[in-house]
Amino acid sequence: MSSAHEGPDFDKGDGLLPAIAQDATNGDVLMLAYMNAESYAETLATGRAVYFSRSRGRLWRKGEESGNVQKVESIHLDCDRDTILLSVTQVGGAACHEGYRSCFFRRVTPEGLVTEGERVFDPSEVYKKK
Amino acid sequence: MSSAHEGPDFDKGDGLLPAIAQDATNGDVLMLAYMNAESYAETLATGRAVYFSRSRGRLWRKGEESGNVQKVESIHLDCDRDTILLSVTQVGGAACHEGYRSCFFRRVTPEGLVTEGERVFDPSEVYKKK
Numbered sequence: 001m002s003s004a005h006e007g008p009d010f011d012k013g014d015g016l017l018p019a020i021a022q023d024a025t026n027g028d029v030l031m032l033a034y035m036n037a038e039s040y041a042e043t044l045a046t047g048r049a050v051y052f053s054r055s056r057g058r059l060w061r062k063g064e065e066s067g068n069v070q071k072v073e074s075i076h077l078d079c080d081r082d083t084i085l086l087s088v089t090q091v092g093g094a095a096c097h098e099g100y101r102s103c104f105f106r107r108v109t110p111e112g113l114v115t116e117g118e119r120v121f122d123p124s125e126v127y128k129k130k
Numbered sequence: 131m132s133s134a135h136e137g138p139d140f141d142k143g144d145g146l147l148p149a150i151a152q153d154a155t156n157g158d159v160l161m162l163a164y165m166n167a168e169s170y171a172e173t174l175a176t177g178r179a180v181y182f183s184r185s186r187g188r189l190w191r192k193g194e195e196s197g198n199v200q201k202v203e204s205i206h207l208d209c210d211r212d213t214i215l216l217s218v219t220q221v222g223g224a225a226c227h228e229g230y231r232s233c234f235f236r237r238v239t240p241e242g243l244v245t246e247g248e249r250v251f252d253p254s255e256v257y258k259k260k
Contacts, residue, residue, distance in 0.1 A: 007238070020150055020162065028157070029152055029215055031208065032148060032213040074238075075237070075238040076234035076235070076236060076237050076238065076246075077234065077243065078161065078162065078226075078234050079228050079230075079233045079235070080233075083162040083233075083234075085234045096209050098209050103209045103210075103213075104206035104207065104208050104213075104215045105209070106206060106207050106209075107206050108137070108204075108207060112136050113136045113207065
Protein backbone atom coordinates (compact mmCIF):
# COMPACT_ATOMS: atom_id res chain seq x y z
CA MET A 1 0.00 0.00 0.00
CA SER A 2 2.93 2.36 0.55
CA SER A 3 4.74 4.18 -2.17
CA ALA A 4 6.69 7.39 -2.38
CA HIS A 5 3.96 8.83 -4.57
CA GLU A 6 1.15 8.45 -2.07
CA GLY A 7 -0.20 11.68 -0.75
CA PRO A 8 -3.45 13.51 -0.14
CA ASP A 9 -6.19 12.86 -2.67
CA PHE A 10 -6.71 16.36 -3.98
CA ASP A 11 -9.25 15.10 -6.50
CA LYS A 12 -11.66 15.10 -3.59
CA GLY A 13 -12.99 18.40 -2.34
CA ASP A 14 -12.45 20.16 -5.67
CA GLY A 15 -8.73 20.34 -5.05
CA LEU A 16 -8.96 21.74 -1.52
CA LEU A 17 -8.61 19.55 1.54
CA PRO A 18 -8.95 20.48 5.21
CA ALA A 19 -5.67 20.61 7.12
CA ILE A 20 -5.65 20.55 10.92
CA ALA A 21 -2.73 22.13 12.75
CA GLN A 22 -2.06 20.54 16.12
CA ASP A 23 0.45 21.85 18.64
CA ALA A 24 3.38 19.43 18.75
CA THR A 25 4.11 20.21 22.37
CA ASN A 26 0.74 19.77 24.06
CA GLY A 27 -1.66 18.36 21.46
CA ASP A 28 -3.95 21.38 21.35
CA VAL A 29 -5.80 21.77 18.09
CA LEU A 30 -4.74 25.20 16.92
CA MET A 31 -6.64 25.80 13.69
CA LEU A 32 -8.10 24.32 10.57
CA ALA A 33 -7.34 25.69 7.14
CA TYR A 34 -7.27 24.35 3.61
CA MET A 35 -4.54 23.10 1.33
CA ASN A 36 -4.36 22.58 -2.38
CA ALA A 37 -1.69 20.48 -4.05
CA GLU A 38 0.62 23.44 -4.46
CA SER A 39 0.44 24.51 -0.83
CA TYR A 40 0.95 20.93 0.31
CA ALA A 41 4.02 20.56 -1.91
CA GLU A 42 5.46 23.81 -0.59
CA THR A 43 4.78 22.70 2.99
CA LEU A 44 6.72 19.50 2.35
CA ALA A 45 9.54 21.34 0.64
CA THR A 46 9.95 24.12 3.19
CA GLY A 47 8.89 22.47 6.46
CA ARG A 48 6.58 25.39 7.15
CA ALA A 49 2.80 25.30 6.93
CA VAL A 50 1.47 26.79 3.72
CA TYR A 51 -2.27 26.86 3.21
CA PHE A 52 -4.59 28.02 0.48
CA SER A 53 -6.71 30.96 1.52
CA ARG A 54 -10.22 30.50 0.19
CA SER A 55 -11.14 34.12 0.86
CA ARG A 56 -8.04 35.55 -0.79
CA GLY A 57 -7.84 32.89 -3.50
CA ARG A 58 -4.10 32.42 -3.16
CA LEU A 59 -1.40 30.61 -1.22
CA TRP A 60 -1.23 31.62 2.40
CA ARG A 61 2.17 31.19 3.96
CA LYS A 62 1.09 31.07 7.57
CA GLY A 63 2.84 33.85 9.44
CA GLU A 64 3.71 35.82 6.31
CA GLU A 65 2.21 38.91 7.89
CA SER A 66 2.40 38.27 11.62
CA GLY A 67 5.70 36.38 11.63
CA ASN A 68 3.97 33.57 13.49
CA VAL A 69 5.01 30.75 11.19
CA GLN A 70 4.33 27.10 11.89
CA LYS A 71 7.25 24.69 11.76
CA VAL A 72 5.93 21.34 10.62
CA GLU A 73 7.15 18.48 12.81
CA SER A 74 5.14 15.69 11.17
CA ILE A 75 2.27 15.11 8.77
CA HIS A 76 -0.37 12.39 8.98
CA LEU A 77 -3.14 11.58 6.52
CA ASP A 78 -6.47 10.08 7.42
CA CYS A 79 -7.88 6.79 6.15
CA ASP A 80 -9.51 8.41 3.12
CA ARG A 81 -6.50 10.60 2.40
CA ASP A 82 -8.78 13.61 2.28
CA THR A 83 -7.75 15.30 5.52
CA ILE A 84 -4.26 16.40 6.51
CA LEU A 85 -3.02 16.57 10.10
CA LEU A 86 0.01 18.73 10.78
CA SER A 87 1.92 18.57 14.01
CA VAL A 88 3.46 22.03 14.34
CA THR A 89 5.59 24.24 16.49
CA GLN A 90 3.79 27.55 16.56
CA VAL A 91 6.24 30.43 16.50
CA GLY A 92 5.01 33.35 18.59
CA GLY A 93 2.77 31.11 20.62
CA ALA A 94 -0.47 32.08 18.91
CA ALA A 95 -2.03 30.53 15.84
CA CYS A 96 -5.16 32.66 15.74
CA HIS A 97 -5.26 36.01 14.00
CA GLU A 98 -7.29 37.24 16.96
CA GLY A 99 -4.27 36.70 19.18
CA TYR A 100 -5.25 33.48 20.90
CA ARG A 101 -3.08 30.40 21.10
CA SER A 102 -5.75 28.38 19.36
CA CYS A 103 -8.53 29.48 17.04
CA PHE A 104 -10.84 27.30 19.14
CA PHE A 105 -10.87 29.69 22.07
CA ARG A 106 -14.65 29.70 22.52
CA ARG A 107 -16.59 26.95 24.18
CA VAL A 108 -20.20 26.17 23.41
CA THR A 109 -22.33 26.32 26.55
CA PRO A 110 -26.08 26.43 27.14
CA GLU A 111 -25.65 30.15 27.82
CA GLY A 112 -23.81 30.81 24.56
CA LEU A 113 -20.16 30.99 23.58
CA VAL A 114 -17.68 31.46 26.40
CA THR A 115 -14.12 32.59 25.75
CA GLU A 116 -11.70 30.20 27.43
CA GLY A 117 -8.46 30.75 25.58
CA GLU A 118 -5.73 33.09 26.62
CA ARG A 119 -4.80 36.02 24.43
CA VAL A 120 -1.11 35.96 23.58
CA PHE A 121 -0.93 39.08 21.47
CA ASP A 122 -2.97 42.11 20.53
CA PRO A 123 -4.03 41.77 16.89
CA SER A 124 -4.10 45.53 16.35
CA GLU A 125 -0.42 45.64 17.25
CA VAL A 126 0.66 42.69 15.13
CA TYR A 127 -1.20 43.43 11.93
CA LYS A 128 -0.83 47.20 11.81
CA LYS A 129 2.78 47.19 10.62
CA LYS A 130 2.42 47.34 6.88
CA MET B 131 -20.48 39.07 21.68
CA SER B 132 -22.03 36.11 23.46
CA SER B 133 -25.61 35.06 23.10
CA ALA B 134 -27.51 31.85 23.56
CA HIS B 135 -28.18 31.81 19.84
CA GLU B 136 -24.58 31.86 18.71
CA GLY B 137 -23.45 28.74 17.01
CA PRO B 138 -21.63 27.51 13.93
CA ASP B 139 -22.17 29.58 10.81
CA PHE B 140 -23.72 26.98 8.56
CA ASP B 141 -24.22 29.55 5.82
CA LYS B 142 -20.56 29.02 5.07
CA GLY B 143 -19.52 25.84 3.33
CA ASP B 144 -22.92 25.34 1.72
CA GLY B 145 -24.37 24.16 5.00
CA LEU B 146 -21.63 21.67 5.81
CA LEU B 147 -18.81 22.48 8.19
CA PRO B 148 -15.81 20.38 9.17
CA ALA B 149 -15.95 18.88 12.65
CA ILE B 150 -12.81 17.58 14.32
CA ALA B 151 -13.14 14.86 16.95
CA GLN B 152 -10.37 14.96 19.53
CA ASP B 153 -9.86 12.33 22.21
CA ALA B 154 -10.79 13.89 25.56
CA THR B 155 -8.32 11.73 27.45
CA ASN B 156 -5.10 12.21 25.52
CA GLY B 157 -5.71 14.94 22.93
CA ASP B 158 -5.23 12.69 19.91
CA VAL B 159 -7.05 13.92 16.83
CA LEU B 160 -9.29 10.98 15.98
CA MET B 161 -11.11 12.00 12.81
CA LEU B 162 -12.61 14.77 10.78
CA ALA B 163 -16.14 14.61 9.45
CA TYR B 164 -18.80 17.11 8.46
CA MET B 165 -21.86 18.49 10.20
CA ASN B 166 -24.92 20.28 8.95
CA ALA B 167 -27.26 22.23 11.21
CA GLU B 168 -29.42 19.20 11.87
CA SER B 169 -26.55 16.94 12.88
CA TYR B 170 -25.12 19.69 15.10
CA ALA B 171 -28.46 20.17 16.82
CA GLU B 172 -28.80 16.45 17.42
CA THR B 173 -25.26 16.32 18.77
CA LEU B 174 -26.10 19.05 21.28
CA ALA B 175 -29.38 17.39 22.23
CA THR B 176 -28.06 13.85 22.66
CA GLY B 177 -24.46 14.41 23.75
CA ARG B 178 -23.30 11.98 21.09
CA ALA B 179 -21.51 12.93 17.90
CA VAL B 180 -23.78 13.02 14.87
CA TYR B 181 -22.26 13.92 11.53
CA PHE B 182 -23.58 14.35 8.02
CA SER B 183 -22.24 11.71 5.67
CA ARG B 184 -21.42 13.36 2.35
CA SER B 185 -21.14 10.01 0.58
CA ARG B 186 -24.43 8.68 1.91
CA GLY B 187 -26.20 12.04 1.88
CA ARG B 188 -27.76 11.55 5.29
CA LEU B 189 -27.18 11.95 9.01
CA TRP B 190 -24.49 9.66 10.33
CA ARG B 191 -24.87 8.79 13.96
CA LYS B 192 -21.28 7.82 14.67
CA GLY B 193 -21.25 4.24 15.93
CA GLU B 194 -24.71 3.41 14.58
CA GLU B 195 -23.25 0.34 12.90
CA SER B 196 -20.13 -0.45 14.91
CA GLY B 197 -21.44 0.56 18.32
CA ASN B 198 -18.41 2.82 18.69
CA VAL B 199 -20.27 5.98 19.60
CA GLN B 200 -18.57 9.19 20.64
CA LYS B 201 -19.69 10.82 23.88
CA VAL B 202 -19.24 14.54 23.50
CA GLU B 203 -17.47 16.12 26.47
CA SER B 204 -17.21 19.65 25.11
CA ILE B 205 -17.56 21.65 21.92
CA HIS B 206 -15.47 24.59 20.80
CA LEU B 207 -15.88 26.81 17.75
CA ASP B 208 -13.10 28.53 15.91
CA CYS B 209 -12.73 32.26 15.38
CA ASP B 210 -14.72 32.24 12.15
CA ARG B 211 -17.35 29.88 13.56
CA ASP B 212 -16.88 27.66 10.53
CA THR B 213 -15.08 24.74 12.16
CA ILE B 214 -16.31 22.65 15.08
CA LEU B 215 -14.02 20.94 17.58
CA LEU B 216 -15.49 18.09 19.60
CA SER B 217 -13.76 16.68 22.64
CA VAL B 218 -15.03 13.10 22.80
CA THR B 219 -14.81 9.87 24.70
CA GLN B 220 -14.52 7.22 22.02
CA VAL B 221 -16.44 4.10 23.01
CA GLY B 222 -14.69 0.95 21.84
CA GLY B 223 -11.37 2.72 21.68
CA ALA B 224 -11.31 3.12 17.90
CA ALA B 225 -12.72 5.97 15.85
CA CYS B 226 -11.61 4.72 12.44
CA HIS B 227 -13.70 2.31 10.39
CA GLU B 228 -10.46 0.56 9.56
CA GLY B 229 -10.07 -0.38 13.20
CA TYR B 230 -7.45 2.13 14.28
CA ARG B 231 -7.78 4.40 17.27
CA SER B 232 -7.40 7.43 15.04
CA CYS B 233 -8.11 7.84 11.34
CA PHE B 234 -4.71 9.56 11.13
CA PHE B 235 -2.76 6.34 11.49
CA ARG B 236 -0.44 6.96 8.57
CA ARG B 237 2.52 9.26 8.65
CA VAL B 238 3.92 11.00 5.61
CA THR B 239 7.61 10.17 5.14
CA PRO B 240 10.02 10.66 2.25
CA GLU B 241 9.57 6.93 1.56
CA GLY B 242 5.78 7.15 1.44
CA LEU B 243 3.04 6.54 3.98
CA VAL B 244 4.00 4.58 7.07
CA THR B 245 1.37 3.04 9.33
CA GLU B 246 2.00 4.10 12.92
CA GLY B 247 -1.33 3.57 14.62
CA GLU B 248 -2.38 0.49 16.49
CA ARG B 249 -5.30 -1.57 15.25
CA VAL B 250 -7.92 -1.97 17.98
CA PHE B 251 -10.42 -4.08 16.09
CA ASP B 252 -10.76 -6.09 12.90
CA PRO B 253 -13.15 -4.22 10.57
CA SER B 254 -14.34 -7.44 8.95
CA GLU B 255 -15.59 -8.62 12.34
CA VAL B 256 -17.26 -5.38 13.36
CA TYR B 257 -19.08 -4.54 10.17
CA LYS B 258 -20.18 -8.02 9.02
CA LYS B 259 -23.09 -8.35 11.48
CA LYS B 260 -26.03 -7.02 9.54
